[in-house]
Amino acid sequence: MTLEAIEVPLLVGLGAALVVWTALASAEATLAEARAITRTPEGARRLGRLFYELHRHPRGLLISLTIGRELALAAAAVLAAAIGYRRLGLEGGVAALACVIVVLLVLRGFAAGAASRRVASGDGTLSSTAAWLLLPLGSLAALEKGVGRRLAHVFLGESPSGDNIFAPEELAMLEEGQDELAASERALVAKAVRIDERTVRHVLTPRRDIISVPLDIAPDDLLRVIRESGCSRIPVYRGERDDVVGILYVRDLIGHPLAPASIEPLLRQPYVVSAEKPIVELFREFRTRKVHFALVLDEYGSLTGLVTMEDLLEELVGEIRDEFDEDEVPPFERRGPHTFVVSGRVAVHDFNVRLKLHIPESGTGATIAGVVMDRLGRVPDPGETIAMDGCTLTVEALDGSAIDRLRVDLWPSSSSL
Numbered sequence: 001m002t003l004e005a006i007e008v009p010l011l012v013g014l015g016a017a018l019v020v021w022t023a024l025a026s027a028e029a030t031l032a033e034a035r036a037i038t039r040t041p042e043g044a045r046r047l048g049r050l051f052y053e054l055h056r057h058p059r060g061l062l063i064s065l066t067i068g069r070e071l072a073l074a075a076a077a078v079l080a081a082a083i084g085y086r087r088l089g090l091e092g093g094v095a096a097l098a099c100v101i102v103v104l105l106v107l108r109g110f111a112a113g114a115a116s117r118r119v120a121s122g123d124g125t126l127s128s129t130a131a132w133l134l135l136p137l138g139s140l141a142a143l144e145k146g147v148g149r150r151l152a153h154v155f156l157g158e159s160p161s162g163d164n165i166f167a168p169e170e171l172a173m174l175e176e177g178q179d180e181l182a183a184s185e186r187a188l189v190a191k192a193v194r195i196d197e198r199t200v201r202h203v204l205t206p207r208r209d210i211i212s213v214p215l216d217i218a219p220d221d222l223l224r225v226i227r228e229s230g231c232s233r234i235p236v237y238r239g240e241r242d243d244v245v246g247i248l249y250v251r252d253l254i255g256h257p258l259a260p261a262s263i264e265p266l267l268r269q270p271y272v273v274s275a276e277k278p279i280v281e282l283f284r285e286f287r288t289r290k291v292h293f294a295l296v297l298d299e300y301g302s303l304t305g306l307v308t309m310e311d312l313l314e315e316l317v318g319e320i321r322d323e324f325d326e327d328e329v330p331p332f333e334r335r336g337p338h339t340f341v342v343s344g345r346v347a348v349h350d351f352n353v354r355l356k357l358h359i360p361e362s363g364t365g366a367t368i369a370g371v372v373m374d375r376l377g378r379v380p381d382p383g384e385t386i387a388m389d390g391c392t393l394t395v396e397a398l399d400g401s402a403i404d405r406l407r408v409d410l411w412p413s414s415s416s417l
Contacts, residue, residue, distance in 0.1 A: 195316065198278070199278055199279060199366075204296050204305035205305050205306050205307070206304070206305045207241075207304055208400065210241075210305065222263070232250050233249055244295060244303060246264075247268045248266060249266075273297075273307070274296070279312050282312065329343065331343040338409060338411075339407065339409050344372075344403035344405060344406055348367065348370075348371060355391070355410065357410075369403035369406070372393060394407040
């Protein structure tokens, strides 16, 4: 058999492997696109059977695509190396192998980027070839149970029993399409991805800031509190502030004559949650229970704070202000090249992101003031300093026993601001 005759099947096989690999890469990108499109009824109707397969075996499809793509890559690499070796020897084989890998990586990036741009622009058109290639692969999704879960762990780094709020292909699509988003949209996406890690204690209003009234409050005093606070819901307590007996909805006072001790029939049962409840779960409960307000209790049943629907939304979109909100001191105020004054209520995560630090939460320290209190083990004095990883914190002001403001002096060697 001549040399040319041997190379013909090798070249045909290489071409076929490249075509299969490109189709599988496009199908994987299409899978992410299709999952986005099928979130709407119109998109689901358009995709028909593909919609059914996606929702029946989403992880199984991804496993099948990944395995098929890697097998096609291995075949293309072996065939390219064989052709190069026969033509140019060992160096030719290595060079051919490198060229094939580079070409495949470029094609993969193009396919994923194209899919993410279609989603970002609102174009629901799918590559029909790539989309329908998913259907026969859907039959392999039976591997998803048992062996398939183990393969997912090997190829994708997933826990065999873990179900993340975002599937791996969706996160990949977000990463590939991040250049299509404005800065504010990227920030919103980042917060949405991170939100499943946040708990109620990260967003609650602390007990000392709660506006509440005693059950036996005089009518004139109640009206004054309502007028000055602008609150639409007010906790009502009996005796101690921890003994909340109900929530007064201000709208329930309309048409109700105020008289001493007359508000008790108007009180509504408070909804109570733990500070460690994930805010994603609380958001769902607010929606199903049709409430927008919850009291937060600690393990001993003492009042820790309260949380509202607005607090949860602000975790995604930032501060929401209305006509009753007074102008507040900004949480971060720059005083110099490496100096900031920071509110003690700033969450540790936000503190780290803004100042490019890596201070861990400690104990109950969801805020930077809480971290300082945990480190010291007591209420600090004004002017007291504490060294952290990459910065020095100085207590500038106290509000009672709570840290109100902190000065942050970044160490120049660790600061890139």
